[in-house]
Amino acid sequence: MVTTLLSRQVSLRRILVLGAATVVALLFLSVPMGATDYVIYVMVLAFLFAALAASYDLLLGYTGQLSFAHGAFYGIGAYTSALITLRAGLPFWVAFPLTGVFVFVLAGGVGFPALKLRGAYFAVTTFFFAHFVYLVFLNSVALTGGPLGLSGIRPPEGFNLPILGVVDFGSLRIYYYLALAFLVAVVGFLYILVRSRLGRLFVAIREDEVLAESIGINTAAYKVLSFSISAGLAGMTGSLFAHFFRLLHPSTFTWMTSEMIVIMTLVGGTGTLFGPMLGAGIVTFILELMRFAPELRFIVWAVALLTILLFEPKGLAGIAVRLFGRLV
Amino acid sequence: MILQVEGLSKAFGGVLAVKDLTFGVLPGERLGIIGPNGAGKTTTFNVISGEYRPTSGVVLLENTRIDGLRPHEVNRRGIARTFQIVRVFGSLSVREHVLTGLISRQPSLRISSRQEDEVEELLEFTGLERFRSTLARNLTTAYKKRLELATALATHPKLLLLDELMAGLNPVEVEESMEVLRRINEERGITLVVVEHVMRAIMGLCQRIIVLHHGEKIAEGSPREVASNPRVIEAYLGEEYA
Numbered sequence: 161m162v163t164t165l166l167s168r169q170v171s172l173r174r175i176l177v178l179g180a181a182t183v184v185a186l187l188f189l190s191v192p193m194g195a196t197d198y199v200i201y202v203m204v205l206a207f208l209f210a211a212l213a214a215s216y217d218l219l220l221g222y223t224g225q226l227s228f229a230h231g232a233f234y235g236i237g238a239y240t241s242a243l244i245t246l247r248a249g250l251p252f253w254v255a256f257p258l259t260g261v262f263v264f265v266l267a268g269g270v271g272f273p274a275l276k277l278r279g280a281y282f283a284v285t286t287f288f289f290a291h292f293v294y295l296v297f298l299n300s301v302a303l304t305g306g307p308l309g310l311s312g313i314r315p316p317e318g319f320n321l322p323i324l325g326v327v328d329f330g331s332l333r334i335y336y337y338l339a340l341a342f343l344v345a346v347v348g349f350l351y352i353l354v355r356s357r358l359g360r361l362f363v364a365i366r367e368d369e370v371l372a373e374s375i376g377i378n379t380a381a382y383k384v385l386s387f388s389i390s391a392g393l394a395g396m397t398g399s400l401f402a403h404f405f406r407l408l409h410p411s412t413f414t415w416m417t418s419e420m421i422v423i424m425t426l427v428g429g430t431g432t433l434f435g436p437m438l439g440a441g442i443v444t445f446i447l448e449l450m451r452f453a454p455e456l457r458f459i460v461w462a463v464a465l466l467t468i469l470l471f472e473p474k475g476l477a478g479i480a481v482r483l484f485g486r487l488v
Numbered sequence: 489m490i491l492q493v494e495g496l497s498k499a500f501g502g503v504l505a506v507k508d509l510t511f512g513v514l515p516g517e518r519l520g521i522i523g524p525n526g527a528g529k530t531t532t533f534n535v536i537s538g539e540y541r542p543t544s545g546v547v548l549l550e551n552t553r554i555d556g557l558r559p560h561e562v563n564r565r566g567i568a569r570t571f572q573i574v575r576v577f578g579s580l581s582v583r584e585h586v587l588t589g590l591i592s593r594q595p596s597l598r599i600s601s602r603q604e605d606e607v608e609e610l611l612e613f614t615g616l617e618r619f620r621s622t623l624a625r626n627l628t629t630a631y632k633k634r635l636e637l638a639t640a641l642a643t644h645p646k647l648l649l650l651d652e653l654m655a656g657l658n659p660v661e662v663e664e665s666m667e668v669l670r671r672i673n674e675e676r677g678i679t680l681v682v683v684e685h686v687m688r689a690i691m692g693l694c695q696r697i698i699v700l701h702h703g704e705k706i707a708e709g710s711p712r713e714v715a716s717n718p719r720v721i722e723a724y725l726g727e728e729y730a
Contacts, residue, residue, distance in 0.1 A: 357591050357599060364588050367577035371636075374537060374571075375643050376563035376592040 188340060192333040200336050204404060206444040207339040208397050211346045213424040213436035215393035220422070221431030222354050223386040224366030225275070229286035230421045232293040233391040235413030237263050237398025239297065239304055242313045242408055252316035256399050263395025264388045271387035275380065278369075290418045297410035309409035316403050335404055342400055343437075346393055350433055353389070362386050366431075416458075423465050429477025438476055489548075490515040490647055490679050491536070491567075496545035498531050498703075505531040507703040509545070513647070518673050518680045520694030520711075522687075524724055528703035529683040530572050533649050537569045538562040549647070564593060568645035570636045572652045572683075578625030585624050585635055586610050589642030607642070614638040614668060630661045634668075641672065647679040648672065654686040662686055666693050691715065699723070 192200055216230045237259050244255035274285045297304050304310055316329040316338070329335055353359050364372040365379050365386075373379045402408055420443065428439025443461070450457045472478040491513040498506040506528040513519050521529050534540045536547055538559040547555040549565050557565070577585055586607045591599060611617040614634050619627060624635055633653055640648060650669070654662050666689055672678050684690040690697065691711040699707040699714055701723040707714050714720055 357594065357596065360584070360588055360591065363580070364577050364592075367579060368575050370539075370559075371571070371575040371577065371639075372588075372592075373559040374563060374569055375589045375639055376560050378558075378560045380558075 189337075192336050197332055200332050202444065202448050204332070204336055204339045206441045207336075207343045208401055208404075209421070209424060209440040209444050210437040211343045211397045212394055212421050213428065213440040214343075214347050214350055214433050215390050215397070216421050216425050217430060217433055217436045218350055218354065218362070218393075219386050219390040220425055221433075221436070222359060222366060223362040223383060224369075225383060225387065226279070226283040226422075227286040227387070228283060228415065228418045228422065229270070229290045229293075230390070230394050231413055231415070231417030231419075232290040233263050233267060233394040234398040234401070234417065234421075235293060235297060236266065237395025238402040238408055238413070239310065239398075240395065241399030242310050242402040243303070245314060245403075246310070246312065252314070252399075252403055256316075256396060259399040260392045260396040263398075264392030267388040267391030268384055271384040271391075275383045275387060287415065287418075290415050294410055294414050297413060304408070304410070307410065309407055311407045313402055313406040313408070315406065329403070339400060339404070342397075346397075347433060347437065350393075354433070358382075358385075420461075423461055427465060427468055427475050429475030429480075432475075432477040435475050435477030435480075442476075489513065490517075490550060491681070492546075492548040492551075493532070493536065494546050494548070496532070496535060496547065497543045498528075498535055498540060499543045505703050506535070506700075509700070509703070509705055511698055511705065511708070513679055513681055515646075516673070516677055516679055517696065518669075518682065518694045520690040520697040521681065521683045521700060522685075522690060522697060522714075523700035526702075527700040527723075529700055530651055531703075532700070533569065533651050533681075533683060536562070537567060537649060560592075563643055563645070566644075566646035567649060568640035568643045568647075569649035570633065570640055570651055570653055572655075574629060574632045574636055576624040576627070576632050576635055578623065580624055581621050582616055582619045582624060582627070582635055583607055583611065583621065586616075586638045586642050589639035592643060610638045610642055613671070614641070615664070630657050630665075633657070634665075637668070637672075641676075641678075645678060647681065650680065650682045650684075652683055652685060654684055654689045657686075662689050665689070669693055 191203060212230060212234055219225050219227055240262055241252070241255045241259040244250050244258060245252055270289060274282055274289070277285055298306060300306065315335070318326055318328040318330070320326055327334055329338060354362070361372070361377050361382050364377055365382060369379050424439040424443045425436040426439070427443065428437065429435030447457060450460065468475060472482070474481070489512040493512070494510050496506055496509040497504060509528070509532060521532065523529055531540070535542045535555065538554070538557050538561065542555050545555070546553055549567060552565070554562055554565055577588060580588065587599065587603065590603050590606060608617070611620060614637060616631065616634055616638055619631060624632065627635060637653065654665055657665060669680060669682070670693065673680050682690060682694060694711060697709065697711055697714045698705055699717070699720050706719045706723060707717045709717070
């Protein structure tokens, strides 16, 4: 009797969750039909930041490694993709996966020595790496255009679809769907990954690295793998940004970009994937709302971050768990 | 010999924690290592398990050198351990915790039903089955140690290094743990090397005991021989009692 009642409640909950998810999905799909260009533009940026925060959560939330270089890999991805299309003349659809592979490998090269350091030492190293990358963007005039930036980046090549006709990624509304599809793919991938055997090993490292190593987990290799996957996804996000914004400037990829990703992830709640996405959405919109006072934003964010971490260290996801008993 | 330690020394700066230590472990044996605080017991374990590189000397597992290997490689060769200060993956349930030990080296991405069965069997064996869904961090110290042991067993070791598994346990828990260890040794054929301060446990469990003092081996023999050895009594209680 009790068990049937319980299972009925569980299935009711599942229906509610599925229903809510459907409503949210429909809402997101219908945005381009009603909203203004400006709102759509901000939402594309929010999707890209959500992909950054979710991929960063793999490293911080699931593997327990605090890095301040996620924005740097995002920037490297953006410049790499832009340069592949501009200099080598390859189409976006080739440059996009190529960028992911390139940043994945590059991050392996950075992570291998850097992850020999632990905790704060690793964090500080990534911080300086991020600043180093910014300086390269700023000063390699021949390659990146330096402070003048890199312009003339083309949108992804369109194609013909049987019923819908020409899909033109130069259109803001079409790009909205591309960014949304990318976000769904990234989160789907990460969702499967963290529940796989590999994800369990990452979590073991987060929980206790010494114990993980002692039961046969090659912690050094798995940390680098997590770092690389996370960075590779950031690189692909950067590629999408480059071909959306079509103009790259070093100032987009200062150390503050990495910091914002860390803040989004912490505010949303680490180790939940969905929390960081929510955090990214909220941070992006509040940043837009505060465009009138750019300098004030950092102060507001510092206060917001400290407040949320004081009252609920698990972030927005932690508040949701308190309210509803668990996360969906 | 399943394990041979030859001329092992470990220095931390100017401090020699272990000095020219030589001993062997027979397959299927239950060997105890005792000694006063700071005798070098845990350091010896940390060198064998790959936590530290020895300053000099060699460690052989089944006649193959394992000194200088990283801890996960030592585990793969067949040595599992528990820690003096208990370590658990706090946010994992007891079931997931043991499963992690089982999948740490499997190449497949998926977890098979055979592995699930083995986890259940290990939980039952170590008396943890009723805590299956409890988070590791919510267990008492006694059960955390049990969980550490179950997870170590999940890695299919030939040899187990147990570092003060009984510390902080009440007499009933000590009794239970001794029983579990005896069964691990007798039913599973796993060789045990035990560092312990609970004398009743080590005297009752081990067939042979090595005594360390200031990083050196000062006595070796059956529990009875060791307990009556004047050098051992001197090391523990001071000269006037020897």
